[in-house]
Amino acid sequence: xxxxxxxxxxxxxxxxxxxxxxxxxxVMMDSTVENQSTYHLQTNANNTVLLxxxxxxxxxxxxxxxxxxxxxVEKVTEASDSVDVKIFKDNEYLKVxxxxxxxxxxxxxxxxxxxxxTFQETxxxxxxxxxxxxxxxxxxxxxxxxxxxxxxxxxxxxxIYLKNLHASDIFYSTGS
Amino acid sequence: xxxxxxxxxAIAIFMFLSMNIHKGYLVATQQTVDSQQEVDxxxxxxxxxxxxxxxxxxxDSLQANYGHLNDxxxxxxxxxxxxxxxxxxxxxxxxxxxxxxxxGATGRVATVTIYRIESGKPKQLAQQNASxxxxxxx
Numbered sequence: 636x637x638x639x640x641x642x643x644x645x646x647x648x649x650x651x652x653x654x655x656x657x658x659x660x661x662v663m664m665d666s667t668v669e670n671q672s673t674y675h676l677q678t679n680a681n682n683t684v685l686l687x688x689x690x691x692x693x694x695x696x697x698x699x700x701x702x703x704x705x706x707x708v709e710k711v712t713e714a715s716d717s718v719d720v721k722i723f724k725d726n727e728y729l730k731v732x733x734x735x736x737x738x739x740x741x742x743x744x745x746x747x748x749x750x751x752x753t754f755q756e757t758x759x760x761x762x763x764x765x766x767x768x769x770x771x772x773x774x775x776x777x778x779x780x781x782x783x784x785x786x787x788x789x790x791x792x793x794x795i796y797l798k799n800l801h802a803s804d805i806f807y808s809t810g811s
Numbered sequence: 812x813x814x815x816x817x818x819x820x821a822i823a824i825f826m827f828l829s830m831n832i833h834k835g836y837l838v839a840t841q842q843t844v845d846s847q848q849e850v851d852x853x854x855x856x857x858x859x860x861x862x863x864x865x866x867x868x869x870x871d872s873l874q875a876n877y878g879h880l881n882d883x884x885x886x887x888x889x890x891x892x893x894x895x896x897x898x899x900x901x902x903x904x905x906x907x908x909x910x911x912x913x914x915g916a917t918g919r920v921a922t923v924t925i926y927r928i929e930s931g932k933p934k935q936l937a938q939q940n941a942s943x944x945x946x947x948x949x
Contacts, residue, residue, distance in 0.1 A: 641814065648818035655825050659832045666836045673843045681850050761876055764865035772895065789847060790895035793854045796861035801868065 665781050672780070676773045676789035679747040683729055683771045684793045686745060690722060690731055691767060694799055700756035700767060724752040727776070750774035750788065757794065765797040851894045852925040852936035859890060859902055859923050860941040870945035873906065873919065880904045883926055883933045899928040900936070918944030 691707065695717065698706040704723035710716075719734045727748050734740040755768040775787040866873050882888035883903050890902040907920040921941045926933035 645814050645818050648815075648822060652818075652821060652825055655822075655829050659825075659829045662832055662836050666839045670839050670843060674846070677846055677850055681854070684854060759862060759865060761872065762865060762869040764862075764868070766861070766865075770895065789850075791850060791854055792858075792895060794858040794861060796865050798864070801865060 668779075668781055669787065672775050672787050673789060675779075676748060676775060676787055677791075679749075680771045680773045680789045680791035683745075683747050683749065683752070683773070684769055684791045686729065687722060687767075687769050688793065688795045690720065691795060691797065694797055695803070697756060697765075697767075697797075697800065700754050702754065703752055705754040705767070722754075724749045748773045748776065765800045766794045767797055768792070768794045847896055848894075848898055848900075848927055849936060851896070851898065852900060852927070853939075855892050855894075855900050855902060856923050856925050856937050856939040859904070860921070860939055863904070863921050863923075863941045863943055866943055867946040870918075870943065873943060877904050877921070878906055881906075883924075889926075901926050901928050901933065912942045912944050916944045916947075918942055 687705075691705075691709075693709040693711050694707050695710040696708040698708065698719075700707070704721060706719070706721045709718050709720050717736050719736070721730075721732045721734075723730055725744070727746060729745040729747050729749060729752070731743045731745075732740050733743075750772040751770075752772075753768075753770040755770075757766045757768050758764065759766065770792045771790060773789050777783055780786055863873075863877070866876065869876075879888055880890055881903050883901060886901075888903075890904070892900045892902075894900060902923055902925050905922040905924070907922075909917050909919055912918040912920070919942075921943060923939045923941065924935060925937040925939075926935050928934075
């Protein structure tokens, strides 16, 4: 039986070409989705840290600062009323609950794709200056992943200086 | 025979294109990793500048506490951090001499430089400045 390579080889090569082109397009699509997902996750992790550093601006006294929730009392001025504030992770959300003394709670939820959130109160070795160490891990949800078994993650960590608390401690200890 | 050569030529061209697309994919992945490192570096820098601001209440000890952290080549003369993604970051702090920061207030400017330590070698990622003036209750 005679085999005509002239007739067989071109369709095989065409098949290889189609596979290569399709493969290249799949890689480009995957890369675009991955970049977009990781960019969102990194932005969310960083935004979480920024949000928390803004939320603790008027911190007056720390109630609980170790673990996944942070509770404190805030006062805008010495004369103003105290407000109880709780910041915690609720599924993928960062939640901030503000409860003025004798008032009703006001809850704000930020969708930040949180995977874990850790608060730790630390003090500087030589000055005893108080710091709040915030560690954030964000993760992609199933519908943002190309491969359902491979999730994307991003992290952010910052030590926030609790200046109000430091200043009030100094005033208190010096009797000012 | 001509058709075969034409097809082989087309495959060669598409192999070249495919290689470039995969190279682009690798570059994009590398940029994602770099981006995470930059976020970590900036947050590390902000944490250090926050720590330096807290020294306003301890201004006289600023040189003693931070003056020695000015050489990136040794672990003992720099600040070190292992990030959540297991990168090793390090920072040096250069303190200026006393100078007028704002009208009537004298202080020092700290230049914080953040590096990534890769195989023992530092690669600069970010630089930040912090002005520290002694706390004045009046």
